[in-house]
Amino acid sequence: MKWFFKPDRGNEALLRDLTRLVSGKVLGDEISRIVYSASPCSYSVKPLVIVQPKEKMDVVKVVKYAASRGIGITPRGSGTSPTGNSVGEGILLDFGPLMNQILEFEPEEEAVWVQPGLLLSTLNRFLRPHGFFFPIDPGSGEYCTLGGMIANNASGFHSPKYGATGDFVCDLEVVLSNGEVIPTGPLSLRGREMRELIGAQTLEGEIYRVLPDLLKRYNRALKSERPLVSINSAGYDLWRIKKGRFIDLTPLFVGSEGTLGIITEAKLRLTPLPGKSFYVLVFLDDLDQVSPAVEGLLALSAGMVKILERSILDFSKRLQRRFEPHLLEGTEALLVVEFEGSKAAEIEEGLSRLLQRLGTRFDPWIARDDGEEASFEKVKNIPLQLAGEWKGPKFLVTLLEAEAVHPGKLSAYLKGLRSIFEQERIEAIIDGNGGDGTLHVRVPLDRAREDDVKRMRSLTDACYDLILALKGTITLRHGDGRF
Structure with missing residues (x-):
């Protein structure tokens, strides 16, 4: 056999076996392994071999082969996750290329069947002429795959209106750890199909035999420990499996990051394209105003409520003079708000009443033409621009990104974070998604220095203690990864 790139000697047998097994592509050269060892996270993990499956049976064969030899498998989409769940030591399954x-577009049902390697952006370009779109909009939306979004239960800045990926997943086709292929969807606990599954000597049958009793046994703990947040991707979603007399494994696999099974097909619910958006900047002069302001805006049906805390506003004014007209002196938090397909007059009236109740001394800024909408976009993207233009002896390190509290506890969350960083005498840049209570926190640290690494760990622990005390979640989006 001739190799374009020479494989490592230690994995030649593995490469030959997998090349004979699958119809897709198998990579094991050092260059490919180095490329696939990376993702936008703090980890670098080199796989033994990379398989690019071409069809479902490729996945089945790889799973059976790996199970018989005790080799781990890591499914991968575009590798955009910042938590390290798209890198792994064993066989890496890359669904993107093939x-x-x-697979099937069902406009009457407002649904579509897709393979896991399909890009979100590709799907939405296909759907737009038909008047539909898949509304979840993570920051990596141009290049993330739908399989990765399902595996992580991804969400975006429009989560107040649309929720998370799992809210739009109807059914799945999944390959289990022994190579069995199963469909998911609602099944009646008293139906004939359920009785047949429970009686079958299969892994699928074992799941359906065990799960109802498991949910009943831990019902009290599940109720008391459920995070008080609108979206949660920490652990497995055991709360939504059983609905009345029906059980559905779909929520269990959504957000499970390939640990329970590997998704090979998905049926997704679509939504009609929204109308023209209406854009507003809301300036708050007290952190105590943040929670009631966000909840009030959500009550007005805001599709996006982005938070820029004072720290990021101060940094922005120092770095970029062009932002100054939109960053008023004395602002403790700026809310960047979008209303999709809304009537401007009704929103302005509701907004006026809300700000009067809050007692903020600033008037809102409303984008009324294309030029002002362009200015709004610049302000909305301040965090991205700041990260690219940051200059200093230390790099900005992401401390918090996927953690969240209930929007009603954002004021307490922000004040608690400020207290932590003031005690540690460190500057922190804070922004986030007010609609789902997520805050992104970055601090200047040098990860090559042991004292800064220790400091990063102690800061993270303090932040997590605060989040859990507020009954939040440490994983709202992006997945648990290698935490």
Whole structure:
């Protein structure tokens, strides 16, 4: 056999076996392994071999082969996760190159069947002429795959209106750890199909035999420990499996990051394209105003409520003079708000009443033409621009990104974070998504210095204690990864 790149000697047998097994592509050269060892996270993990499956049976064969030899498998989409769940030591399954098709479009049902390697942006370009779109909009939306979004239960800045990926997943086709292929969807606990599954000597049958009793046994703990947040991707979603007399494994696999099974097909619910958006900047002069302001805006049906805390506003004014007209002196938090398909007059009236109740001394800034909408976009993207233009002896290190509290506890969350960083005498840049209570926190640290690494750990522990005390979640989006 001739190799374009020479494989490592230690994995030649593995490469030959997998090349004979699958119809897709198998990579094991050092260059490919180095490329696939990376993602936008703090980890670098080199896989033994990379398989790019071409069809479902490729996945089944790889799973059975790996199970018989005790080799781990890591499914991967575009590798955009910042938590390290798209890198792994064993066999890495890359769905992007070959399993990336739209299988069936059902406009009457407002649904579509897709393969896991399909890009979100590709799907939405296909749907736009038909008047539909898949509304979840993570920051990596141009290049993330739908399989990765499902595995992480991804969400975006429009989560107040649309929720998370799991809210739009109808059914799945999944390969289990022994190579069994199963469909998911609601099944009646008293139906014939359920009785047949429970009686079958299969892994699927074992799941359905065990799960109802498991949910009943831990019912009290599940109720008391459920995070008080609108979206949660920490652990497994055991809360939504059983609905009345029906049980559905779909929520269990959504957000499970490939640990329970590997998704090979998904049926997704779509939504009609929204109308023209209405954009507003809301300036708050007290952190105590943040929670009631966010909840009030959500009550007005805001599709996006982005938070820029004072720290990021101060840094922005120092770095970029062009932002100054939109960053008023004395602002403790700026809310960047979008209303999709809304009537401007009704929103302005509701906004006026809300700000009067809050007692903020600033008037809102409303984008009334294309030029002002362009200015709004610049302000909205301040965090991205700041990260690219940061200059200093230390790099900005992400301390918090996927953690969240209930929007009603954002004021307490922000004040608690400020207290932590003031005690540690460190500057922190804070922004986030007010709609789902997520805050992104970055601090200047040098990860090559042991004292800064220790400091990062102690800061993270203090932040997590605060989040859990507010009954929040340490994983709202992006997945648990290698935490």
